[in-house]
């Protein structure tokens with residue numbers, strides 16, 4: 001049995017365009033795996049396949065050896081959580097409530113019941129609140145629990161988004177461009193945070209520094225095809241990777 005997340009021979013077409021061509025990838029327990037590639041390489045499509053937004057025409061996925069046919073609304077139950085490229089937080093809720101809402105089906109006893117004034121058990125509410133505070137602490141933003149997200153710095157809101165994904169204690173965390181919009185120091189801090197997480201991570205990211213510093217393995221895509229796969233050192237030394245990014249004579253990816 002392959003432990004963790006395994007993708008085998010995944011292909012996706014949009015009309016005549018091949019977005020993913022026979023892609024296989026493993027995300028073992030506890031590993032951080034990156035997917036990089038130039039614009040249009042297929043990174044987001046791969047992410048969307050794992051989230052269940054895009055159904056591949058061929059290929060299979062398994063999670064701990066069990067067939068995985070993800071549906072976006074069932075990810076939490078499968079032990080999968082994801083962050084969004086943007087912020088995606090409810091401005092009418094506090095930071096804490098936003099994170100509690102990330103617990104998916106558990107949140108029905110907390111935030112959703114609060115929103116719709118339904119009865120709830122105090123014990124469930126407390127459990128969810130504790131889990132949300134713990135996720136905020138992990139992400140270094142617990143001090144903002146009572147604030148509304150709107151007025152907070154972008155980097156704080158990105159971390160709230162990460163806490164929202166972590167609250168359900170996923171086995172696999174999917175990060176879609178987590179460094180987008182962050183400055184160099186914020187990216188360094190994010191790298192430390194991600195490296196300290198206890199779950200497996202699949203990260204799609206443009207910022208090469210972040211990918212190189214946090215990933216155990218990296219898949220490089222170009223035009224939907226696998227260009228290279230390996231450790232950061234192997235991938236950055238691979239001429240095919242430099243070619244995919246910059247053209248044949250251009251050296252290392254930046």
Ligand SMILES: Nc1ncnc2c1ncn2[C@@H]1O[C@H](COP(=O)(O)OP(=O)(O)OP(=O)(O)O)[C@@H](O)[C@H]1O
Nearest residue numbers: 014017018019037038039040041042043044045046
């Ligand atoms: N829903 C869609 N319908 C048609 N074509 C699509 C769709 N989604 C993606 N594509 C095309 O599939 C290819 C791969 O796109 P994808 O967004 O996965 O690339 P990417 O590597 O994430 O790019 P970027 O770095 O620019 O976000 C591109 O040519 C894109 O235009």
